[in-house]
Amino acid sequence: MSKQRVIVIGGGLAGLAATMKIAEQGMQVLLVSFLPVKRSHSVCAQGGINGAVNIKGEGDSPDIHFYDTVKGGDFLGHQPLCKDMCYNGPFVIHLMDRLGVTFNRTPEGNLDFRRFGGTLHHRTAFAGATTGQQLLYALDEQVRRLEVEGIVEKMEWHEYLGAILNDEGRCVGAVIHNLRSGEIVSERGDAVVLATGGPGLVYGRSTNSAVCTGTATTSAYLQGAKYGNGEFIQIHPSAIPGHDKLRLMSESARGEGGRVWVPRKPGDNRPPKQIPDNERYYFLEERYPLFGNLVPRDVGSREIYDVCINGGLGVGGENKVYLDLTHHSREHLNRRLGGILEIYEKFTGVDPRENPMEIFPAVHYSMGGIWTDYERTEEGLINHESPRNQSTSLTGLYAAGEADYQYHGANRLGANSLLSCIYTGLMMGPGVVNYVKNVDQAAEDIPSSVFEKAVQEKKERFDQIKAMKGKENPYALHHELGELMIANVLIVRENDKLEKTLDVINEYEERWNNVECVDTQVWTNPVPSYINQLYNMIQLSKIITKGAMLRNEFRGAHYKPEFDLNQPKDFKPETYLEYYEQKQNGKVNEDSFTPEHMEYMKRFEANNDKWLKSSIAQFKNGQPDITYEEVDTSLVTPRPRKYD
Amino acid sequence: MAEKTITIQIKRQDSRDSSSYWQTFEIPYKPNSNVISCLMDIRRNPVTKEGKQVPPVIWECNCLEEVCGACTMVINGRVRQSCSALIDTLAQPVRLQPMSKFPVVRDLAVDRSRMFENLKKVKAWMQVDGYHDLGPGAKVPETNQGIAYKLSECMTCGCCMEACPQFSLNNNFIGAAPISQARLFNMNPVGKFIAEQRLQPLMEAGGIGDCGNAQNCVEACPKSIPLTESIAEMSKQVSVQMFKNIFQKRS
Known part of the structure; x- marks a missing residue:
């Protein structure tokens, strides 16, 4: 058989981990990324990564981590996967340590761990408050090393447009768009892994980065792949309000003792430090004495919403609450939370070491994603050799990381996303290689007509887009979509609003036909890509909204008061x-x-x-x-x- | 009273080889704006101050919270991340230019692949035996972690190169960031096993000897990485290595 290879789309934690593990087995990997992989959205993860290493001697164990994870997800997570992930937590953390991640340390030189939401244990390893950045860099460095060794080839500034399916519907490659030259080409691959992250931009403003449009997973859905649990969108309790982005304020701020409060008296306009303790409403601590400020995210966001919207107690009459760290010393805060406090100070001009921060919930993460399979063992773990693991419903097309759907159920626990990304990337490696070794025809030997046809379809699509001369600015239409989703498919969901929203989205789909391709230059023109992504975001917003409308219950992040x-x-x-x-x-x-x-x-x-x-x-x-x-x-x- | 506005002048360039030109945009003022939020506003209505419809401006960005390193540009003459450049702190008109030490791709986007190639030269990675379970890593004292963490925040954004008088489009100086990365890995308890291999490229043409000690790099770094300390430390390691090399040759 001709030489085979795997194509990995996306260079965040999941894509890089998959690349490393597949390459380690001697399989050639083509890594395709929209931007230099070192700039992927994983850098935005702040607080840490979970693994029950039990450094603090609290009796923590992978089983308790597993229980916290499925309980946090309101039991919608697939348990063998959750269990296998939690059992691999300590290994993943130790591996990342060996790869040079500068994790915080205890006086004895061990890895330090902090608390996070939804657990009573110190289970979160961290590197200051930029843990995602540090983890991503360690994997980026390994992939650079593999690149020098010649087993990995990188194509940065390239966009995935779709899977190439042969006559039996098996994925044998990908259509790739060169974002600089504008060329559309095919790449042959015996398996394709989508590690393309989440879809926060469907909501316009979120904690997500500019590339998180969900367009790659949506294109798989449009090609026939199943999409799971789309309606489960995590709203993070604490973000800094903004009109370009809702910047995350990590849960680690609360893990390190941050307290959430509002003035007890509505309209109390005194500066926060002049409000005495007994006139402050520490509503999470009062309502949840056991978990306090570290309730899971779905609970935290709902309570903040309740206090502001239903209680009218938001700071200054606006939708904001205080997140207060001022009771800690500057030195302590800088060592453990420096990165996020700098972000707050840089973007608001207020020093959070001296003044309570003002925060409000924001769209953060998609528990849902492309449907993927797995093979469990009798003990309820995962058979790591199985080619079924992380396979989408299209043979040969795989998905990992935030792009998949089955680990976090109805609500993800903080610091489980970094774990799930690295874990899925590594775990799927052997199975993908087994799949590739057993296909009956190498992608290299498949007639070129299959590839030419797929490229031709996308070229026609892009030619049509470039010729669009309607009246709508695509960026402005996206803005409208985002505001619609924020207004109607967020923390509290009501069927009449969801139904109307779905109608409006269908109108947006019509209006999409009337956009103008506002830039027609060939070289480095992001506009045609963006118009295509906008189409996919419209489709994805329908999955989310319709899924939310039909699910008549209250589970995790999907809160419908009517069905409480x-x-x-x-x-x-x-x-x-x-x-x-x-x-x-x-x-x-x-x-x-x-x-x-x-x-x-x-x-x-x-x-x-x-x-x-x-x-x-x-x-x-x-x-x-x-x-x-x-x-x-x-x-x-x-x-x-x-x-x- | 006239509505409050923000005026932005942007140096544009259609392709690698074409010549540059300036355009001015005027957009309605919004509180807490930053350079990127303004570029986004312009993108939704790409019309110059003179009322001319133009293609939206091209720039690089991703995280918008100064951890990805993508959005570096020269703002009012100073190189920095544009996401954290708050309009309220900038003199108007705000002047945006692409970095000058890297080839322009289009408008404000430049090609920084040279920086990533230089990370290969200094082997900025851990040489591990495999990605399987080999137990915990080495213990590390808290003080070392503090230094290493600071160094590991480097985003490969290019500010230190843009500010450096020695680094130019036409030479091969490696620049401050990779030198600092070599320091990071050479101080790791396991990373130092191949310390010599990281020093070799720093001894060659374009290596640490080309540093002119202007110290602009440390001023420009958005993450306040102690780059001059790193350069001093690596100069020391390089000197020791040079002596070793001479010694080894003689014996």
Whole structure:
């Protein structure tokens, strides 16, 4: 068979990890990236990476990490994958340490760990407050080394436009757009890995970087791949409001003791430091005595929303709350949080070591993404040799990192994204290589007509785009889409609004036909690409909105007040486990529960029967067709979530 | 009263070889604007102050929070990241130019591949045995971590090169950033195993000997990396290595 190779699209943590692991097995890799990989969005991750190394002797373990992860995700995560990821957490952290990441240290020289949301343990390794940047650099350096060794070839300033499928529908390469010369070419590859990150730009302003349009995963969906759990979009509780970007203020600020509060009195306009402690409402601490400021993100964002919108207690009457670190010394803050405090100071002009920060929730992460497969073992872990791992529903097309859908359920825990990106990239490596070695025909030997046809289709598409002479500025239309999504598909979701939003998005799709290609130069012209991406963002916004509209329940980040099961205040999850055990044993003694609890548990069960499923979107007749698939919850019994 | 506006002058260039020209844009004032948010506003309505419809300006950016290194440009004569250049702190008209030490691609976007190639020269990576489970890494004292962390924040943005009088389009000086990266890996308990290999390119033409000690690099670095300290430290390592090399040849 001719020489084979794998194409990896995207050079963030997942793409680089996949590249390294595949290349390590002697397989040639072509790494394609929109921009120099060192500038990928992974640099924006701040707080840290989770792994139950138990440095602090708190009795932490991968099993507890696993439990926290699936509970944090409101039990929608695929448990064997979550378990395998958490079991590999310590390994991933140690590997990154060996690769030179400058993690913070304890006095003994060990890795230091801090607390993060959704857990009671110190489980988050960190390098100051720029952990994502440091992790990305370590992988970037390894890939540069592999490039010098000749096993990796990089194509930066190139955009993935679509998978090339042979007559049997197997992916045998990719159509690639040179962002400088404007040429559209094909690259042959025996497997293609999409590690193209999340879709924050569908919301216009988010914590995401300028390249996070989700266009690559959407193109796979438009080619027939399944898209999972699209409606589950994480809203991060703390971001700095802005009109170009909502800059992230890391959860590590709270992990290091940051306190969230608002003045108790509405319209209290005194400077924050003049408001005495007893006139401050530390609402997370009061409402959640156990987890306090470190409740998971979905909970935190909802509470901030509630305090500002329903309670009218936002700072200065605006949608803002204080995040306060001023009780710590400057030296301590600089050593552990320097990077993020500098960002705050640079962009607001206010020193957060002296004054409480003003923050509000923002779109941050997509739990959903392209559907991918896996092969579990009997113990509930993953068979790392299986070519099914991370495979999309199109044979030969794989996905990893934020682009996939099955690790974080309905809500991701902070510092699990860096883990899931590196873990999926590494984990999938052996399976992808096994797949490639077993294909019956190398991509190199496939008739060139297959590739020419795919290139021709994209060339025609781009020629049409370049000829667009309508009245709409594409950037302005994108702005409208973003504001629409922020207004209607954010923290609180209501069916009438979602239905109207879907109509408006369909109007945007019409209006897209009337945009003007505002730049027609050939050399280094991002406009045609952008118009194509905008089309994909419109399609993706439909997946998100329709998925949200159809899912009539409240789970994790998907909050529909209308379908809140109204957990009784005095209810404990253990009560449900007792009930569940009785049920497994064949007989429930209903008298051993209060009628209120009994009713709630029945509601909970009925809701899970109907909705504890992945939503799967497929492109049919121009619209997302949504069906539901079972989730493997065989390892930890789904139970009501509680953090107070 | 006239509406408050922001005036921006941009040096444009259509392609690598074409000549440059200036255009002026005037956009409505918004509080807390930065250079990129203004470029985005212009992109939504790319019309010059004179009312001429023009192609949107090309620039590089990604994270918009000064950690990716993409958006470097020369703003009012000073090289810096444009995302963190707040309009309220800049004199108007705000003048935007591409960096001059790298070839222009188009408008404000330049080709910085030379910087990434130089990272290959100094082997700015760890030489590990594999990506499988080999247990924990070496212990590191907190003080070393503090220094290493600072060095590892380098974004390959190019500010230090733009500010350096020795670094030019037409020479091969390696510049401050890769020298500092060589220091980072040479201080790692395992990275130092191949320290000599990182010193070799610094001894050659275009190496550390070409530094003119102007110290502009450290002033220009947006991450306040102690670049002159790194250069001093690497000069020391290079000197010691040179003696070693002479000694080894004689014996």
